[in-house]
Amino acid sequence: MQDVRLASYRRVLKLMGNRFEFTVVADNENWANDQIDSAISEVQRIEKLLTTFSDDSQTNEINRNAGIKPVRVDEEVFGLIARSLKISDLTQGAFDISYGSIDKKLWNFDANMTSLPSVEVAKQAVKLINYKNIILDASNTTVFLKEKGMRIGFGGIGKGYAADSAKRLLQANRVMSGIVNAAGDLISWGTQPNNLPWTVAIADPDQSTVPFSRLNISGMAIATSGNYEKYVTIDGKKYSHTIDPTTGLPISGIKSVSIISPSAELSDAMATPVMVMGVKVGLDLINQLNHMACIIVDDHNKIHSSHNINIKN
Numbered sequence: 001m002q003d004v005r006l007a008s009y010r011r012v013l014k015l016m017g018n019r020f021e022f023t024v025v026a027d028n029e030n031w032a033n034d035q036i037d038s039a040i041s042e043v044q045r046i047e048k049l050l051t052t053f054s055d056d057s058q059t060n061e062i063n064r065n066a067g068i069k070p071v072r073v074d075e076e077v078f079g080l081i082a083r084s085l086k087i088s089d090l091t092q093g094a095f096d097i098s099y100g101s102i103d104k105k106l107w108n109f110d111a112n113m114t115s116l117p118s119v120e121v122a123k124q125a126v127k128l129i130n131y132k133n134i135i136l137d138a139s140n141t142t143v144f145l146k147e148k149g150m151r152i153g154f155g156g157i158g159k160g161y162a163a164d165s166a167k168r169l170l171q172a173n174r175v176m177s178g179i180v181n182a183a184g185d186l187i188s189w190g191t192q193p194n195n196l197p198w199t200v201a202i203a204d205p206d207q208s209t210v211p212f213s214r215l216n217i218s219g220m221a222i223a224t225s226g227n228y229e230k231y232v233t234i235d236g237k238k239y240s241h242t243i244d245p246t247t248g249l250p251i252s253g254i255k256s257v258s259i260i261s262p263s264a265e266l267s268d269a270m271a272t273p274v275m276v277m278g279v280k281v282g283l284d285l286i287n288q289l290n291h292m293a294c295i296i297v298d299d300h301n302k303i304h305s306s307h308n309i310n311i312k313n
Contacts, residue, residue, distance in 0.1 A: 005193070006025050006193040007027070008023050008024070008025055009023070009026060009029055009032035009033065011040075013040065015040065015043045015044065015162075015182075016046075016050075016158065016162060016182070018159060018182060019183050020043060020181065021179070021181040022036045022040070022166070022178070022179075022180055022181075023178050023179040023181075024170065024177075025175070025190060025191075035170055035173055035175050038169060039169055039180065040166075042162075042169045043162045046161065046162045046165055047162070049077055050077070050154045050158045050161075052100065052151075058071070058074065059152060059153065059154065061073075062152060063100065063150070065144075065145070066147065066148055066150040067145065067147055067149070067150070070135070070137060071143055072141055073141060073142070073143055074141070077143075078141045080154070080158075081097065081136065081152070082136055082138075083157075084131075084154075085097075087157075087266075087270070087273070091273035091276075091277065093245060094272075094276040095269055095270070095272060095273040096130070096131045097131065097152045097153060098129050098130060098150055098151065098152050099153060099155075099156075099243070100151030101126075101128035101129060101149055101150050101151045102125055102126055102243065102245075102248070113232045113234070115234060116234060116250070117248070117249070119249070122247060122248030122249045123247065124248075126243070126245055126246070126247070126248035128147055128149050128150045129245045130147075133145060133146040133147055133150060134146075134150075156268065156272050157265055157268055159182040159183055159185045159264075159268055160182065160221070160266070160269060161264075161268075162182055163181070163182040163185050163186070163221070163264035163265075163268075164187060164221075164264045164265050166180045167180050167187050167264075171189065176189075177189060177190020178190065182264065184223060184224050185221070185222075185223040185267065185268040186200060186217070186221060186222050187221035187263070187264040188200075188217050188219070188220065189219055190219075191218055197216045197217075197218035198218045199215060199216055199217065200214065200215055200217045202215065202224070202258055202295060215309075219262070220260055220261070221260070221262065221263055222259065222260045222267055223258070223264065223268040223270075224256055224257065224258040224259075224271060225242065225256065225257050232250070239252050242275050242276065244276050245276070251275055253278055253279070254278065254296055254297070254298055254299065255299060256297045257271045257272075257275045257282070257294065257295070258294065259271045259292065259293070259294050260294070261291060261293075262291055270286075270292070274294060274296065279298055283296065286306045287308075292306070293305070294306040294309070295309065
């Protein structure tokens with residue numbers, strides 16, 4: 001008699017320039033691999049729509065026509081941009097997909113970076129970042145960037161959107177339990193093969209391979225934004241590679257932010273702006289939102305969490 005016990009089947013590969021990991025719980029390895037294949041195809045489809053590394057993507061079509069004319073896009077891309085603008089409103093511009101125009105030469109975050117740009121230079125570099133200049137026309141599904149030189153990019157929300165989309169496809173294909181992990185933007189559903197909930201480790205920002213906490217996340221998504229992957233130290237102060245879109249300067253004060261919500265897209269999009277807003281303002285915002293929780297580790301290794309979270313050490 002064939003053994004029909006459930007098992008986890010995993011695959012790791014590079015998609016959207018990042019490490020993606022797909023986990024499917026099933027009683028048949030071939031079937032599980034077919035489902036993972038379909039999830040990979042879905043992420044590749046989204047990457048083609050959103051990438052800025054391909055001339056024929058809809059994102060680059062929008063950018064090419066900045067200050068010239070509106071561009072008609074798929075409803076899917078239009079919807080993602082519309083949701084991005086809502087998050088920009090919610091975070092008072094701390095999240096802004098029009099960051100694409102920023103001059104990367106000022107912030108290389110390597111050994112050659114020994115000083116910050118001046119306030120004036122930084123401000124000039126971000127002058128085209130303004131989500132209010134992204135004009136949407138729902139009746140024609142067009143997107144228009146008002147200023148010439150403006151550029152949008154989905155680095156702060158695209159991986160989360162792809163993870164959600166892959167999960168929806170897997171659920172539609174009757175995968176009852178699994179995880180899609182898009183470079184740390186992770187969404188899970190169902191339970192492990194042993195019927196226990198999925199748990200996730202929150203990394204210690206000073207030792208990114210060492211967790212300081214574990215959380216049950218079955219049916220939830222989590223995304224972490226941190227300065228431990230890419231940063232620079234100037235005059236003894238650590239600056240994250242995350243740039244405040246209003247000042248053009250790198251942020252300091254927070255080592256990592258983890259956002260838990262029902263959607264990888266939302267968790268992904270909220271993690272960076274909370275870093276930009278700082279501990280107090282960021283937590284105040286999260287505490288006002290339903291179905292969302294937050295863990296912040298500040299530069300002094302103090303852990304701050306929103307009201308509705310249960311940290312398991």
